[in-house]
Amino acid sequence: MTTTPEHDARVANMKFSSVYPHYVTKVEKKGRTVEELHQVIEWLTGFDSKKLQQLIDEQVTFKTFFERANLNPNAHLIKGVICGYRIEDIETQLTRETRYLDKLIDELARGRKMDKILRKA
Template sequence: MKVTDAHNERIANMKFSSVYPHYVTKVEKKGRTKEELHQVITWLTGFDEAKLQEFIGNEATFKEFFAKANLNPNAHLIKGVICGYRIEEIDNELTRKTRYLDKLVDELAKGRTMEKILRSAI
């Protein structure tokens, strides 16, 4: 699928705090933990627990969330299709970062090992 400007704008303005509970539900339904989810988010963004809670409490948008993130240098190794979009083909940087996070959450929920999710065995 092709990412449109309207799609990019919608993602930029979406609140992280509105999506976060869905991430928690998704991983917990599959037997993973909130702590593992936070480990994945921390790996991607560099945010500690306090900073993550601050973004949730302040209802930060994904634009604000990723503007303050220190993206992991291995994030470019996250590849594949998520929500119908091939991550490697997404031109918009913010949308790509958001899809990186979606992909990591999906991999966690699907039972991949943490070593593979965090791209440490590559």
């Protein structure tokens, strides 16, 4: 699936620190914990809670966030539709990686079991 250059630029320039509180609210409202959220983020990116806080304090963009990430080799197993886009068909790498994160957080908030969220080959 082709996203527009404007859409990709908007994703790239969005600050992670501006979206992170929404992630927290979403999962907590559904009875999940910040620790579980951090576990999901660490699985995808390799960032532990301390590094995550540094990135938030630094106010990095999603572009910088994913440039510094060590993406999980099983991230390609994340499939489905999020924000109207089929993840596996998104051509722009950064947009696809951002949607991976969105999908994992959505699954967490929907009550999916952690062993299913943290995909294994």
